[in-house]
Amino acid sequence: MSEIDVVILAAGKGTRMKDNIPKPLHEVAGLPMLEWVCRAVRQIDPNNIIAVQSPDEDFSSFVDQTAVQKEQLGSANALESAFDKVTSEKVLVINADMPLMTGEALQKLVSSSEGFDAAVLVASLKKPNGYGRVIPVGQRQVVEQIVEEKDATTEQKKIHLVNSGVYCFRTDYIKRAIRQVTDDNQQEEYYLTDALPGAKIIDLEDWRDTLGVNDQKQLAQVNRYARQRIDDLLMASGVAMIDPENTYIDANVIIGSGTVIKPGTVIEHDSVIGADNEIGPFAHLRQKTVTGDDVHIGNFVETKNAQIGSHTHIGHLSYVGDAKLGQGVNVGAGTIFVNYDGKNKHQTIVGDRAFIGSNTKLVAPVKIDDEAITAAGSTITRDVPHHSMGIARQRQTNKDDFWKRMQHEDFAEEYVEKNLHQDK
Structure with missing residues (x-):
């Protein structure tokens, strides 16, 4: 397998979580999501794992290196923030909020990308709401276009083939292609998907691998x-x-x-x-x-x-x-x-x-x-x-004549007054 670096996109603000925890640090089955992603990518034996983070966060304890995305300008801008640290022949890109992604799926992506400038993991979902739609060429071998749902037409939204957000690029290709990406879309962001026409389509065996986390x-x-x-x-x-x-x-x-x-x-x-x-x-x-x-x-x-x-x-x-x-x-x-x-x-x-x-x-x-x-x-x-x-307890005392004494009116009134009706 070719030498490869990994870039984990972890700079998102996660505002829809509506709490004070950085989104990559939310736990899934006892581990932060970022740790799950790191475990998966380590199975492809990368030379370097780089986390792209916001200026306010520090994920250096999880990865080999970090890079800072100064402004939230989209996924292409996030990857570009790490380019000075990417030195291997290939680069795998994955989001930090995908804890179900497996090492087996990533190994399949990398090995199947040989001979292509780019490759993308995709899945067919019955309910693809929220996902970018993958428009294939011919028999679903390569990508014609990936359209974010907010930019998709009514017809495009009927497509069930969705983008996982996990890509493998030849490094020299993506460093050139990313310069051609524009923010001409509804979000006015630089989409990394705009660099994927012609990418090899790799099907996931388990659609759950694609699941990301945006809210509770x-x-x-x-x-x-x-x-x-x-x-x-x-x-x-x-x-x-x-x-x-x-x-x-x-x-x-x-x-x-x-x-x-x-x-x-x-x-x-x-x-x-x-x-x-x-x-x-x-x-x-x-x-x-x-x-x-x-x-x-x-x-x-x-x-x-x-x-x-x-x-x-x-x-x-x-x-x-x-x-x-x-x-x-x-x-x-x-x-x-x-x-x-x-x-x-x-x-x-x-x-x-x-x-x-x-x-x-x-x-x-x-x-x-x-x-x-x-x-x-x-x-x-x-x-x-x-x-x-x-043995460490007070010796028990039994008052054998208690109920007999309670039959006398004076004792009963005194007992009740003392034990049950004390002023609070």
Whole structure:
């Protein structure tokens, strides 16, 4: 494959998102859209990845180099802003808001562009609203014209072949051709598509690859498709999902075969789940949750930055944060790992086969040793040694004659006045 540079167009203002987040940094399945695009383009092994950004943004942590588009004058102007950094034989151009684009599609584009000055990825959509229409020559081999929807005639809008916005150019060709592009259109912008007549047409196998994001509704749609792809890969590897449409798993999550994911479960990025686990329903495994094998994390359990050993059970209604649990641990319902002191996070360590009683609060930093027990309802602030029981609660007092005394009118009135009708 020829030497190639990549230019990612990331300078758009994203005003239709109506929030304060730069559009390329909106997350899809736990990763910024720009990171998804970078992952795809890295699969063509480019010499250089360049992000074209606005003067107000800095995407240098994602790419090799950045270039600044000083004014929003259109896609041709954006690409031209990066020309001094493009030195390879070919250049691939892609928008930063296309998180579903795949490396396989880009490899097909580059390899199929041999012998052409330009090539474009296209798709046939049943509802092509919002997309530029590709008008082909003859049997759809090359482009005659690409018309933006705002500039299209009624007849042109009936065309279902759409422009993905992903192109491969011979560098010397596009550097010459871009000088001929004008802003003679309804938007008064310099369209890169005006440099594409004669471009080779490359069909996408999955129309979803074309999807861009311009507003929150489209972001939600792309998130749904991205998670479907993640779910499909996991299920193909032996992970069982009771209801995939109500299961939310991020990118960068590894799950072992035989694990069952129940509905309502959220598993965030950088988590590693072992084999034969049972997760959910309605469990929330936040970043950097790592489990061994045969672990049960039940309903309404939240974990974060937690290492959970094999055969450990966390049944329900618990929070496990900044913790390291050994093997065979039982965590009772309502247990809270109190990891934050108002300024810093601290770790709790629970040894093998320890038993944490229901409604225990473990105030970090604290260590529960192997085979130790905490009594239900305890607030544990000190280490509990091996084979010991930690009890930290007030002794219960039973008032055996309470109801007998309530039968006396004077006592009842005094009790009600004192306990139920105090002035607020």
